[in-house]
Amino acid sequence: xxxxxxSVGFLMLLSSVSIFAYYTFWVIILPFVDEDHFVHKxxxxxxxxxxxxxxxxxxxLCSLTIFVGIVMLKGRNRKSHAN
Amino acid sequence: MKQVWRLCTLGxxxxxxxxxxxxxxxxxxxxxxxxxxxxxSVVALACYGLAAVGYGLMVFPTCPQEAIxxxxxxxxxxxxxxxxxxxxxxx
Numbered sequence: 001x002x003x004x005x006x007s008v009g010f011l012m013l014l015s016s017v018s019i020f021a022y023y024t025f026w027v028i029i030l031p032f033v034d035e036d037h038f039v040h041k042x043x044x045x046x047x048x049x050x051x052x053x054x055x056x057x058x059x060x061l062c063s064l065t066i067f068v069g070i071v072m073l074k075g076r077n078r079k080s081h082a083n
Numbered sequence: 084m085k086q087v088w089r090l091c092t093l094g095x096x097x098x099x100x101x102x103x104x105x106x107x108x109x110x111x112x113x114x115x116x117x118x119x120x121x122x123x124s125v126v127a128l129a130c131y132g133l134a135a136v137g138y139g140l141m142v143f144p145t146c147p148q149e150a151i152x153x154x155x156x157x158x159x160x161x162x163x164x165x166x167x168x169x170x171x172x173x174x
Contacts, residue, residue: 002145009140016133020126027123031113049119053126 023049 027049033039044052104117164171 005143006141009137009143012137013134013141014137016130016137020130020134023123023126023130027119028116031115046115046119050122053122053129057125 023053 026043030040030043030046101117101120104112104120107114161171
């Protein structure tokens with residue numbers, strides 16, 4: 001259990017650092033690189049740099065709201081059973 | 084109340100810097116970078132949050148010996164209370 005928690009934490013740290021490095025390179029450094037450089041093959045077009053985080057944020061907000069709604073519904077059911 | 088004003092001042096300063104970067108006459112940074120900076124800051128905040136949670140999970144201190152001792156003490160206390168006729172059932 002403890003090892004699993006630690007490895008999950010390490011994976012979260014690693015993925016967040018790699019996402020930050022990739023996104024920084026994509027948004028900040030790539031406009032300075034020449035248009036025909038081979039590095040451009042590894043990145044989507046520039047408008048996806050705004051589209052993907054927005055979509056991820058909307059998805060996160062939706063799932064959080066659904067989770068809160070499910071928890072509230074469960075809590076109300078339990079309360080009505082107790083009474 | 085003071086903290087609120089400090090945060091407001093910080094937000095206004097950041098906004099002013101961003102708007103000054105938007106002025107076309109003196110391009111310090113390319114325009115596509117300046118336009119992407121707000122969402123970049125959001126992504127950076129999300130990455131910081133994820134990294135903070137992951138690091139906290141990684142270095143979270145556990146003490147298994149103390150957990151065993153605590154369980155033993157709980158069992159001892161329950162036995163003692165039951166011997167003295169005190170009801171400690173869950174409901």
